[in-house]
Amino acid sequence: xxxxxxxxxxxxxxxxxxxxxxxxxxxxxxxxxxxxxxxxxxxxxxxxxxxxxxxxxxxxxxxxxxxxxxxxxxxxxxxxxxxxxxxxxxxxxxxxxxxxxxxxxxxxxxxxxxxxxxxxxxxxxxxxxxxxxxxxxxxxxxxxxxxxxxxxxxxxxxxxxxxxxxxxxxxxxxxxxxxxxxxxxxxxxxxxxxxxxxxxxxxxxxxxxxxxxxxxxxxxxxxxxxxxxxxxxxxxxxxxxxxxxxxxxxxxxxxxxxxxxxxxxxxxxxxxxxxxxxxxxxxxxxxxxxxxxxxxxxxxxxxxxxxxxxxxxxxxxxxxxxxxxxxxxxxxxxxxxxxxxxxxxxxxxxxxxxxxxxxxxxxxxxxxxxxxxxxxxxxxxxxxxxxxxxxxxxxxxxxxxxxxxxxxxxxxxxxxxxxxxxxxxxxxxxxxxxxxxxxxxxxxxxxxxxxxxxxxxxxxxxxxxxxxxxxxxxxxxxxxxxxxxxxxxxxxxxxxxxxxxxxxxxxxxxxxxxxxxxxxxxxxxxxxxxxxxxxxxxxxxxxxxxxxxxxxxxxxxxxxxxx
Amino acid sequence: xxxxxxxxxxxxxxxxxxxxxxxxxxxxxxxxxxxxxxxxxxxxxxxxxxxxxxxxxxxxxxxxxxxxxxxxxxxxxxxxxxxxxxxxxxxxxxxxxxxxxxxxxxxxxxxxxxxxxxxxxxxxxxxxxxxxxxxxxxxxxxxxxxxxxxxxxxxxxxxxxxxxxxxxxxxxxxxxxxxxxxxxxxxxxxxxxxxxxxxxxxxxxxxxxxxxxxxxxxxxxxxxxxxxxxxxxxxxxxxxxxxxxxxxxxxxxxxxxxxxxxxxxxxxxxxxxxxxxxxxxxxxx
Numbered sequence: 104x105x106x107x108x109x110x111x112x113x114x115x116x117x118x119x120x121x122x123x124x125x126x127x128x129x130x131x132x133x134x135x136x137x138x139x140x141x142x143x144x145x146x147x148x149x150x151x152x153x154x155x156x157x158x159x160x161x162x163x164x165x166x167x168x169x170x171x172x173x174x175x176x177x178x179x180x181x182x183x184x185x186x187x188x189x190x191x192x193x194x195x196x197x198x199x200x201x202x203x204x205x206x207x208x209x210x211x212x213x214x215x216x217x218x219x220x221x222x223x224x225x226x227x228x229x230x231x232x233x234x235x236x237x238x239x240x241x242x243x244x245x246x247x248x249x250x251x252x253x254x255x256x257x258x259x260x261x262x263x264x265x266x267x268x269x270x271x272x273x274x275x276x277x278x279x280x281x282x283x284x285x286x287x288x289x290x291x292x293x294x295x296x297x298x299x300x301x302x303x304x305x306x307x308x309x310x311x312x313x314x315x316x317x318x319x320x321x322x323x324x325x326x327x328x329x330x331x332x333x334x335x336x337x338x339x340x341x342x343x344x345x346x347x348x349x350x351x352x353x354x355x356x357x358x359x360x361x362x363x364x365x366x367x368x369x370x371x372x373x374x375x376x377x378x379x380x381x382x383x384x385x386x387x388x389x390x391x392x393x394x395x396x397x398x399x400x401x402x403x404x405x406x407x408x409x410x411x412x413x414x415x416x417x418x419x420x421x422x423x424x425x426x427x428x429x430x431x432x433x434x435x436x437x438x439x440x441x442x443x444x445x446x447x448x449x450x451x452x453x454x455x456x457x458x459x460x461x462x463x464x465x466x467x468x469x470x471x472x473x474x475x476x477x478x479x480x481x482x483x484x485x486x487x488x489x490x491x492x493x494x495x496x497x498x499x500x501x502x503x504x505x506x507x508x509x510x511x512x513x514x515x516x517x518x519x520x521x522x523x524x525x526x527x528x529x530x531x532x533x534x535x536x537x538x539x540x541x542x543x544x545x546x547x548x549x550x551x552x553x554x555x556x557x558x559x560x561x562x563x564x565x566x567x568x569x570x571x572x573x574x575x576x577x578x579x580x581x582x583x584x585x586x587x588x589x590x591x592x593x594x595x596x597x598x599x600x601x602x603x604x605x606x607x608x609x610x611x612x613x614x615x616x617x618x619x620x621x622x623x624x625x626x627x628x629x630x631x632x633x634x635x636x637x638x639x640x641x642x643x644x645x646x647x648x649x650x651x652x653x654x655x656x657x658x659x660x661x662x663x664x665x666x
Numbered sequence: 667x668x669x670x671x672x673x674x675x676x677x678x679x680x681x682x683x684x685x686x687x688x689x690x691x692x693x694x695x696x697x698x699x700x701x702x703x704x705x706x707x708x709x710x711x712x713x714x715x716x717x718x719x720x721x722x723x724x725x726x727x728x729x730x731x732x733x734x735x736x737x738x739x740x741x742x743x744x745x746x747x748x749x750x751x752x753x754x755x756x757x758x759x760x761x762x763x764x765x766x767x768x769x770x771x772x773x774x775x776x777x778x779x780x781x782x783x784x785x786x787x788x789x790x791x792x793x794x795x796x797x798x799x800x801x802x803x804x805x806x807x808x809x810x811x812x813x814x815x816x817x818x819x820x821x822x823x824x825x826x827x828x829x830x831x832x833x834x835x836x837x838x839x840x841x842x843x844x845x846x847x848x849x850x851x852x853x854x855x856x857x858x859x860x861x862x863x864x865x866x867x868x869x870x871x872x873x874x875x876x877x878x879x880x881x882x883x884x885x886x887x888x889x890x891x892x893x894x895x896x897x898x899x900x901x902x903x904x905x906x907x908x909x910x911x912x913x914x915x916x917x918x919x920x921x922x923x924x925x926x927x928x929x930x931x932x933x934x935x936x937x938x939x940x941x942x943x944x945x946x947x948x949x950x951x
Contacts, residue, residue: 122680444844447848449844449847449848470852470853473847473850473851473852474852478848478850479850482848483844483845483848485841485844485845486841487841490840490841490842491840491841491842491844491845492841492842492845493842493846493860493864494842494864495863495864496842504846504849505848505849505850508849508850508851509849509850552845555845555849556848
């Protein structure tokens with residue numbers, strides 16, 4: 104046996120028993136990891152990447168079982184090891200970081216105590232000594248004011264800080280292997296960068312091996328020495344990132360690489376072999392809009408205050424012409440979703456005016472807007488396609504709902520035809536219309552959400568992070584669909600997103616928001632090629648890229664303070 | 667995830683197979699309802715006609731559960747009483763469910779001042795010993811069956827309001843609620859057409875548990891002499907009457923109605939969990 108070999112998985116099979124029989128989540132995965140190596144496992148949802156990690160740490164849920172294969176840690180077979188053996192392995196030697204740091208921390212214990220607990224499980228020291236160690240760890244994870252944070256509860260810390268605490272807990276017992284399962288999903292792009300940089304440096308300093316599980320190719324490329332691609336329970340490719348992403352050999356890897364937005368990709372680039380022909384890198388304002396298009400929406404000095412002197416949006420003004428597409432970009436807390444909801448008349452603004460097609464819709468109370476004739480003209484596609492569909496409505500009912508409410512269509516042939524037409528416009532197979540949301544995939548649910556929003560032929564479509572919850576290949580398809588709908592039906596888009604690459608592809612103009620204020624505004628291509636503000640520069644720099652020649656700028660150079 | 671959907675019957679069958687206790691209790695409740703519907707036409711003796719010549723006879727082939735102090739057949743009276751007891755329980759529970767679900771949903775959806783006012787009202791109601799409150803209500807409103815229904819519904823109300831409020835509160839910010847508003851629904855319509863149907867599976871459990879409890883409550887009120895009066899056959903009053911003869915060894919007067927009461931409460935309690943699984947569309951995959 105190779106002495107430098109830390110973990111070896113041979114032909115691993117994991118099955119879950121469900122009502123519909125066995126589901127084979129992992130179907131023969133073999134991989135090995137050397138001491139100090141950084142391995143990335145990438146794949147889309149359902150590819151079995153997390154299940155593989157859970158099998159190694161014996162955290163599979165009760166219905167899951169390792170049906171075949173072998174997991175060896177430092178030459179010792181731990182495939183079916185009992186809890187006693189495992190307890191000495193797990194934690195002390197294998198630590199894990201989870202996706203949602205806030206949910207993984209105990210809300211009623213201070214983070215200092217939780218780190219101390221993690222230390223004391225594996226080394227017999229007093230609580231006071233453990234507290235000192237915990238403080239050292241907080242310094243190691245570079246949290247601001249560590250003495251103060253030691254006695255903080257998880258809800259008092261930001262998402263990025265919670266993830267730093269998780270990292271501190273994971274390294275507390277000096278493990279040899281750290282498994283990070285989507286450690287930065289749900290974090291802002293600048294926070295993601297600081298957390299990943301920290302994770303990289305802390306594991307390198309301690310000589311720890313890392314397995315990074317992620318759906319983000321850019322992240323894997325930047326932080327891993329070797330990347331494994333998984334698809335539906337199988338390993339399809341394993342190579343160093345440069346080679347993998349510049350010359351992918353497996354068709355699935357090729358598709359994944361093609362579907363990931365890059366600095367220069369266009370909507371039509373996103374799916375390999377697209378026949379639509381290539382659009383220019385940046386959307387130029389269309390001829391129509393250049394020739395002084397009619398104004399559709401004008402927002403003046405829009406503000407939203409919440410009780411307790413919280414300002415979500417502060418004096419935001421912009422205009423949007425017919426058929427235009429405007430992107431609102433910002434990190435969490437920038438007020439972009441609040442603006443979207445005020446424009447859709449779901450919540451009332453504190454100050455300011457919203458003029459839609461010459462009518463001051465801002466003065467119509469949000470609770471009365473459902474009666475307005477303009478209700479069907481302003482529609483919204485929500486962030487989470489699953490959460491935005493009523494669990495008790497079939498797909499048909501979801502799409503039929505606005506038609507019944509706003510177009511006065513009663514049940515019958517007219518309604519059925521209208522729903523079918525909407526489904527076809529968004530490419531949803533008609534035989535899926537009888538299904539309930541939980542029986543549909545993420546992409547199918549996203550299509551229903553879009554079909555519902557365009558059912559009444561709105562003039563303004565607000566898209567609130569419509570692809571944030573989707574896999575990258577599904578995102579590509581949905582973005583193309585939206586782009587096609589916009590061109591074919593002359594829709595006006597307000598596209599809210601934290602993903603700058605997506606906004607760049609979808610919108611001619613972009614507004615960058617921070618803390619409820621406009622930081623920068625202009626043509627998308629200008630903002631990307633020559634950002635004016637430091638904040639915009641930091642946002643662009645923090646996007647992980649997998650192109651070998653992508654420019655890498657560190658946050659320190661931009662003097663942005665970490666989370 | 668498999669996307670195969672099961673038909674209603676196949677789904678109910680699956681839930682019942684996985685949970686035999688639910689199957690037993692569902693069958694039991696079905697038998698009870700059947701007895702309530704056709705029981706009075708099936709029983710061998712008139713439940714009210716007295717015949718002192720055969721008073722206080724022990725169970726025999728002619729009188730399966732013996733006779734009471736007026737010579738009435740205890741078995742016949744127990745069967746006939748099922749209709750009244752179930753009617754009281756069902757009406758009381760539907761009344762408190764409808765009012766409680768609507769008030770609680772509005773309270774949870776609107777929040778703020780209204781929520782606080784309703785919340786404090788519920789707190790005040792719950793501060794009373796509930797059975798004593800029911801006694802006082804029946805005594806004040808008049809000793810009639812409909813007042814038992816009202817009193818039982820009233821003391822159940824706080825539980826439904828709290829339950830509906832909590833269930834709506836966690837859903838009020840869901841994406842599908844916002845999207846319903848964007849599709850032109852008013853706040854009221856969102857509550858009635860979207861939120862209420864979604865909290866129904868969880869409330870079904872509460873309803874089922876509550877039915878058993880309401881039967882017990884109605885019988886309890888009759889037992890202490892409120893509500894149903896002699897000679898109407900009712901389980902609570904039969905137990906109350908029979909209790910006087912236990913010391914003389916005539917146990918059968920209490921045994922049959924007492925057993926009926928116990929089994930009814932048990933069946934309703936067991937049914938609850940299964941009902942939730944049956945009503946939730948997400949369990950159908």
